[in-house]
Amino acid sequence: MTDRPLVRMTGIGKRFGGVHACRDIDLTVTAGEVHALLGENGAGKSTLINVLSGVITEHDGTIEVDGEPVSFAGPADAQRAGIATIHQELDLVAGLSIAENMFLGREPRTRLGTVDIRRMRRQAEAHLRTLGADLDPRRLVGSLRVGEQQLVEIGRALSLRARVLIMDEPTAALADAEVERLFATITELRRAGVGIVYISHRMAEIELIADRVTVLRNGTVAGSVDPRVASRDDIIQLMVGRSVDALFGEGRNEPGAVLLDVRGLAVTPRRPVPGRTEPAGVDLTVRSGEIVGLAGLMGAGRTELLETLFGAGGSGRRAGQVTIGDRPYRPSGPRAALARGVAFVPEDRRGAGLMLEHSVADNVVLSALSSLTTLGLVRRPLLRRTVAEQLTTLAVKAASPSIPVATLSGGNQQKIVFAKQLLMRPRLLLLDEPTRGVDIGAKAEIYHLLHRLADSGMAILLASSELPELLSLCDRVVVLHRGRTVAVLPRASATQQAILAAANGDDVKESR
């Protein structure tokens, strides 16, 4: 490792409105180094790499490349300076070939001005060979596996003569074998003197390939350590910081009988969808009156499990048993699930939860319409009353039930999704990241609501990537890893360290 920094970022800061997304961050990347960037969601990782890759152009602090101060007017500037980014969502055109993707927008030309297909293909082939990828550059990118697509992205970065490569959770969607190949590629790149900024939640990976680890917390650098010296616990401690203040007191009722019982649930998809981790051996129970948390890294299969339980998951062969109450439960779809008293608040509020341009009232009553009609005709007075009651119960701040949902704040939008599902009087409530994109006040209100619902005997299964949320809300935390239950931690023994260790723990054994 040389000490000559390729990139030196000093005092980087960025505010969104009144909120500091990051503040006074220093980061250097030297040639041939893998520099891991760690931190919880919202710690400032994305903001920092967006500054480095030229996506965010207005910020505090300075960036130097090869000792020269630079200022990027856009991503193209950053690329010209040799900084390439491989986003988690790959920027490839599925309908074009590998070679066409690598040279998109800067295709080599013949003297006649037409695209020099042969030269393009030859160069693409050379880059692929450097990466040890045995792929025909004529193949369509859409037919490649995610890992192979990533190689195409890296190949494109190489063709741009990138010297700094930013990789944002590159293994999130990869299978084990593909991860190994990616690491081999990274080793190659490191030898060639490329500096790599590597973002991941997976501790095991970072121990394997990182030369240096910088941990971000609340928008600042919590520490920068050498992973060969620091222990995993040290790093997790840096990420999490001091112990978390509970948002509210305890004093919950005793849970009742087991309502949801899941044993060995696994789904073998007919056509595997890249990036989805279907349940592959899930065991868990939720009692009525109990809030059970679902923890795991990105790609652990939390969302997929909730969708499967709601009948909205991918189709495929199912194994294992699910019972609700005493009867077996196998929903044919969301409609059947709702009929059995199972409700679901999806992660993607705008895309899957709401009709944004429709009114608050229309959204609130959508699920429960059949209970508000006589012979298919909507009973208006009843509907109006129901909506008003529901808005009062959940303390929704809306000027009128007839304004479009899109005009409400994130927290109030989320309450509308809750209102819609709660009108169905569910016995089991499935929640996927229920407080994402919600301000702190609305967050506290949602926590109180969940406690009230649990106290009234509802069973709640809540997936969240915010560990403090799981710890303060849940009676138990079920930890998933690659679609399997790997730990069930009762409230007493659930700590951030324990959850993260469980979510990562098996990673080490497996990837070797």
Add this chain to the structure above:
Amino acid sequence: MNSPNPTTVAASPPETPPRRRAIRLPKDRQAIVDNFFRFQSLFGLVAVFLIAIAVSPSRNGENVFLSSGNLANIVRAVSEIGIIAVGMTFVILIGGIDLSVGAVLGLAAVGSATLMVDSGLGIVPTVLIVLFIGTAFGATQGAIVARLGIQSFIVTLAGLQAARGIARMWSGGLGIPIAYGEGPQEAPEAFSLLSGSINGVLPVPALIFLAIGVGALLVLRSTAFARHVYAIGGNEKAARLSGVPVRRVRVTVFAISGLLAALAGIIHAGQLNQGSPNDGAGYELDAIAAVVIGGTSLAGGSGSMGGTIAGALLLGILNNILALNNIDANVQLVVKGLVIVAAAALQRLRPRIA
């Protein structure tokens, strides 16, 4: 109905007191703008109507456009397109399109003529069979869209070809004239009522159109089904996760469109006293134009039945007044094109939600 005009009811949520107040006390400029766009097609209809009165030729000191005979002609002329457009509105509200309606109209016209003239069936069985054929045809298209997930544009484009082909095979490629009487090869006299009028003023097809229009207006305003339709057009995924039976609604919507196209075909046969397999060509485009002028979004999820009815009438008045002034039919087409673009452009100006 508690709103000032039925045009708005389908799109308006049930609790609208602020809106009504805004109309009486137009202090709030935003409210004026909102209501203008909500009533857009109605304003358009009134404007075109007034222009038509102004530019109408007069005969013996009487305004030709306003004569009861002419007004009756207008409603008669738009009734077939209007009925089809009502069905089309449902399809477009879920974010789909039905290109097969013109061909289904032709198929239904052929069916009506053949069943009465060749098969000697009475009016009631004929009408029931033809309506069933149209409904089944639409439902099949809906099922293909819902089950196989193919875009409705493609499915109904194929349906258009198929319906046209079936109509030609059934009729032997020629129009089948309908003669009335008691004998063989003659249709019951009562079928000719479709080309007649009630009290010599209100044409029967116009009456059917208005009945269908009002019925659809009420369905769209008051039923759970309608809310499911709007929900699917607004956000299909959210609708599915909320327990809306998305597939069933899809199939039903296309079945309605097929049913109404077949009804229009029966009327067509009755008015022309024949069933020709080539009838109704291009009607689907006029129906879509009426829906678009009526302010329904092709993206689905927003629009109203009142708008569609107003849109159909507006097109009819436009055609009529241009014809009364002896303006070339080709110029009429150009004007129609301009009106469609103008209506759509007005929609673009509509205030949007951030």
